[in-house]
Amino acid sequence: MKAGERLARDPNIRAAFREADERLNSAWERVSRRTFLKLTGLAGGGLTLAACSVKGTDPVSTEPGKDYEFNEFVNVGSDGTILIYSKTPEIGQGIKTSFPMIVAEELDADWNDVVVEQARIDTAVYGRQRAGGSRSIATAWNQLREAGAAARLMLRRAAAETWQVPVDECLTANSVVTHEATGRRLTYGELADKAAALPVPDKAELRLKARDEYTLIGERITGVDNEKVVTGQPLFGTDQSLPGMLYASYSKCPATGGRVAAANLDDIRALPGIRDAFVLEGNDLVSELMPGVAIIGDSTWETQQARAHLSIDWDETDASKDSLSSITAEAARLSKEPGAEVLYEFGDVEQAFTGAARIHEAFYSYPFVSHAPLEPQNCTAWYRDGAIEIWAPTQSPDQAIGSVANVLGIPREKVTLHVTRVGGGFGRRLMNDYVCEVAAIARQVGAPVKLQWTREDDMAHDFYRPAGYHALRAALDTSGSLSAWQDHFITFTHDGKAPVRGGDMRPGEFPEGIIDDYKVTQTLLPLGTPCGPWRSPRSNAIAFAVQSFIHEMANVAERDHVDFLLELMGEPRWLDPGNPRAMNTGRAAAVIKLAAEKAGWGQPLPEGRGLGLAFYFSHAGHFAEVADVSVDADRKLTVHRVTVAGDVGPIVNMSGAENQCQGSVMDGLSTTLGLEITIENGRVQESNFHQYPIMRMHNAPIVDVHFIQSDYPPTGLGEPALPPLAPAVCNAIFAATGQRVRTLPLSKEGFKV
Amino acid sequence: MVRLDVNGRQHELDIADGSTPLLWVLRDQLGLVGTKFGCGGGYCGACTVHIDGRPVRSCLMPVSAAEGVAVTTIENLAAPDKTLHPLQRAWIEHDVPQCGYCQAGQLMSAAALLARNASPSDADIDSAMRGNLCRCGTYQRIRAAIHSAAKAINATGGES
Numbered sequence A: 001m002k003a004g005e006r007l008a009r010d011p012n013i014r015a016a017f018r019e020a021d022e023r024l025n026s027a028w029e030r031v032s033r034r035t036f037l038k039l040t041g042l043a044g045g046g047l048t049l050a051a052c053s054v055k056g057t058d059p060v061s062t063e064p065g066k067d068y069e070f071n072e073f074v075n076v077g078s079d080g081t082i083l084i085y086s087k088t089p090e091i092g093q094g095i096k097t098s099f100p101m102i103v104a105e106e107l108d109a110d111w112n113d114v115v116v117e118q119a120r121i122d123t124a125v126y127g128r129q130r131a132g133g134s135r136s137i138a139t140a141w142n143q144l145r146e147a148g149a150a151a152r153l154m155l156r157r158a159a160a161e162t163w164q165v166p167v168d169e170c171l172t173a174n175s176v177v178t179h180e181a182t183g184r185r186l187t188y189g190e191l192a193d194k195a196a197a198l199p200v201p202d203k204a205e206l207r208l209k210a211r212d213e214y215t216l217i218g219e220r221i222t223g224v225d226n227e228k229v230v231t232g233q234p235l236f237g238t239d240q241s242l243p244g245m246l247y248a249s250y251s252k253c254p255a256t257g258g259r260v261a262a263a264n265l266d267d268i269r270a271l272p273g274i275r276d277a278f279v280l281e282g283n284d285l286v287s288e289l290m291p292g293v294a295i296i297g298d299s300t301w302e303t304q305q306a307r308a309h310l311s312i313d314w315d316e317t318d319a320s321k322d323s324l325s326s327i328t329a330e331a332a333r334l335s336k337e338p339g340a341e342v343l344y345e346f347g348d349v350e351q352a353f354t355g356a357a358r359i360h361e362a363f364y365s366y367p368f369v370s371h372a373p374l375e376p377q378n379c380t381a382w383y384r385d386g387a388i389e390i391w392a393p394t395q396s397p398d399q400a401i402g403s404v405a406n407v408l409g410i411p412r413e414k415v416t417l418h419v420t421r422v423g424g425g426f427g428r429r430l431m432n433d434y435v436c437e438v439a440a441i442a443r444q445v446g447a448p449v450k451l452q453w454t455r456e457d458d459m460a461h462d463f464y465r466p467a468g469y470h471a472l473r474a475a476l477d478t479s480g481s482l483s484a485w486q487d488h489f490i491t492f493t494h495d496g497k498a499p500v501r502g503g504d505m506r507p508g509e510f511p512e513g514i515i516d517d518y519k520v521t522q523t524l525l526p527l528g529t530p531c532g533p534w535r536s537p538r539s540n541a542i543a544f545a546v547q548s549f550i551h552e553m554a555n556v557a558e559r560d561h562v563d564f565l566l567e568l569m570g571e572p573r574w575l576d577p578g579n580p581r582a583m584n585t586g587r588a589a590a591v592i593k594l595a596a597e598k599a600g601w602g603q604p605l606p607e608g609r610g611l612g613l614a615f616y617f618s619h620a621g622h623f624a625e626v627a628d629v630s631v632d633a634d635r636k637l638t639v640h641r642v643t644v645a646g647d648v649g650p651i652v653n654m655s656g657a658e659n660q661c662q663g664s665v666m667d668g669l670s671t672t673l674g675l676e677i678t679i680e681n682g683r684v685q686e687s688n689f690h691q692y693p694i695m696r697m698h699n700a701p702i703v704d705v706h707f708i709q710s711d712y713p714p715t716g717l718g719e720p721a722l723p724p725l726a727p728a729v730c731n732a733i734f735a736a737t738g739q740r741v742r743t744l745p746l747s748k749e750g751f752k753v
Numbered sequence B: 001m002v003r004l005d006v007n008g009r010q011h012e013l014d015i016a017d018g019s020t021p022l023l024w025v026l027r028d029q030l031g032l033v034g035t036k037f038g039c040g041g042g043y044c045g046a047c048t049v050h051i052d053g054r055p056v057r058s059c060l061m062p063v064s065a066a067e068g069v070a071v072t073t074i075e076n077l078a079a080p081d082k083t084l085h086p087l088q089r090a091w092i093e094h095d096v097p098q099c100g101y102c103q104a105g106q107l108m109s110a111a112a113l114l115a116r117n118a119s120p121s122d123a124d125i126d127s128a129m130r131g132n133l134c135r136c137g138t139y140q141r142i143r144a145a146i147h148s149a150a151k152a153i154n155a156t157g158g159e160s
């Protein structure tokens, strides 16, 4: 099968985007609620103890002195320890702290009593257990609040029974139930045995807190694993170790889709420290198992060193032949032609352009980029008696289990997967190719084995953020307002039919819905290089073109950028009424105003220094950013400060939330300044950080974060602060120098960083 | 046979290839997995350890060159009684980590900086931390945490 077709039919790449493409929040809430209700409903329906069983033993015994699971999220020990399970992988987004905070808030637990453990993977019990799409907080919010509230009510009822007083008189705070009238108090630990014997309350009995009752949500809480991180404890995938564990490397064709025609396996087997070398044919899915040579040895170093002696003849008949230089030339040529198909059309664009006072055009492009999480892909597995146990740094554990079962041809029940801490996700680890590789290796080896990719493996075998090209055209009416918008979007296809995932313009992408006369056409270029979700898919790139071009239009109109943008937002309204994940122009205007105010918009600045503004809406988050940039005579660029204003509803953990915004800005800036993946003959040319220069500390600006904590339901923060960064910086460069940047990265546009 | 002094403990290891990077000996043979592999080429700093107090990229250091010197890893940054180093405390207080993968290396570079410069300026921090990448972008908090650890150390008369 040809490189592109193989990718087009890959179910895991599709699955990675499915959620992000799901527009209705409520649909997801329904899913997770049903799951929890089933659990409690089961308990309430007579099997009282099923959901408050003695941990790990017979559910009908309630021996004192044991820990009781009130439900699958909370476990109160007789010693007062409150164990909260966090159900979603921790990839650096802070979920292992913010999820338990939500449970602890409704439980009225003293945070000092709380310990957090990673929940087992069981989507029948927990619902969604994936880290991606900035969906975790929005989908789990009610589920976690109810879990905490149910356990709290059981503790209050236990106290009421003990004291023979009405439940309403039993109040809770800091892991203690008190009866004010009589001054009696019992700790949660003291009540645990009794509470565990009570039926789990029905959901209708729960009263969730109002926002002004919160004592924990919205506070600054340091990460629950921080002490382990700073003392070097074995938390990550690559830190796992098993008795008698062997080490593995896996070499695949540098052009995606190549097969092993021949390899000098006997030479490799003869090397010191090497136990075995063998070919895996794979199942022809790039997101699962592609052909390659596995080398098994006694240490990581020996298996990596052996690769220097490995010589593989690749059959590249079906491999990618992509060449970026010819792709770029073709895109530039196509940009001068009309798009091959109309993707979206609203109003009457032709008419609007005919009647326009001014028309302006520009061509924007951005490159392929890699995820490059700092922990290279790795995974540990042990195959025994037809079953496999896996320790995986993955963002999508449930999907990984399915993929492994598929690769090994065993039922899902035979796959046990433990989620480790993940050394950076950014969307890369929604794909589980490295998990499948070690699974196939482990079956052959028959001993515990750890697969470790090198940095070079990681950069050569990514699911890249696709490049893209936008031929933009817009009109101003006689009053200097933006009156028409046209985008010829040139992107890629694997199968000649649909655009690649992550290189597709979705309905509702800004500025759709904002400008009445609006048209997007699309032309597809063939591609055999794998693409996938990269932090804030699509928006991370499209925002650069769209928000830079809006600034161009403001300049053509000789108007202030803030005024121009606010006028564009118009009256406060939802762009897709009834959809809580849609854009709201009132929320947009509010963050634009706040960012401008906090950044000192309009103040005079010295020569060579400028402020740049951009807004973007993605992942249900409204974000505006102002970059303060100077460019010296040598074209040396300094980003002094980035002011961020965002509205994602109430903030759960203020420290974690600011950290996500700071990280998104740094990630966006790093990519804008100097990152690009180039491809020749199907091979990625960059191999390590010397050619893929992630930003370092001396280039890091101050990031000043402000939230509007509106009353809308909370949504996620892993992604939406990223898209406005690139256009904010490029708009600031224009303000500082008069030079318009229309191609990224900046280092290749003559700027020194 | 290679003789190593790691975190004050002596090890005699059966390693045939003296060019094996110290990083992999620490991780695979001594089980000291706090020191991380990020690039293997000296670019990211995730593998930073102290050699006689100086920050060194252990992925580039042949184990044979680590004989006769004192190797210190992140596992030994806290005092023997487990009292955290002021930098570790500052890291927790400032909630520095995101994914956390780079942080052992960041801390080792920062500790070496504070050992020779008790009150580093922003420029001193930039230059000392230049070899350490943070893919998650925690730089602002790392800088703030180094400053507050320096203050804490100076306030207690240089005792960590």
Ligand code: FES
Residues within 6 Å of the ligand: B036, B037, B038, B039, B040, B041, B042, B043, B044, B045, B046, B047, B048, B057, B058, B059, B060
């Ligand atoms: S692993 Fe040593 S510098 Fe990156």
Ligand code: FES
Residues within 6 Å of the ligand: A092, A374, A423, A424, B097, B098, B099, B100, B101, B102, B103, B133, B134, B135, B136, B137, B138
């Ligand atoms: S915290 Fe993730 S690389 Fe630094």
